[in-house]
Amino acid sequence: MWPDLLRAFALVLVIEGLLPFLAPERWREMMQRASVADARSLRLFGGALIAVGVVLLQFLH
Structure with missing residues (x-):
């Protein structure tokens, strides 16, 4: 789970x-x-x- 959270955080930084x-x-x-x-x-x-974001995550999952 931690690697996924770190990837998500990295993506947030890129987008921001x-x-x-x-x-x-x-x-x-x-x-x-x-x-x-x-x-x-x-x-x-x-x-x-x-x-x-929550709706999008549910849709993609």
């Missing part, structure tokens, strides 16, 4: 690094907008991402 690598100015703008968003909006967005 794509936007700042390919479009650093656009990434900076998005981070500035996120920094002024209220906590409720960020929490809802994070929850939606988690839900989509």
Whole structure:
């Protein structure tokens, strides 16, 4: 199980690094907008991402 978790973490790092690598100015703008968003909006967005990820994992498994 640990090797799979490490692979998943490595993939997250690769995916997270794509936007700042390919479009650093656009990434900076998005981070500035996120920094002024209220906590409720960020929490809802994070929850939606988690839900989509869980559904996708179930679909692929």
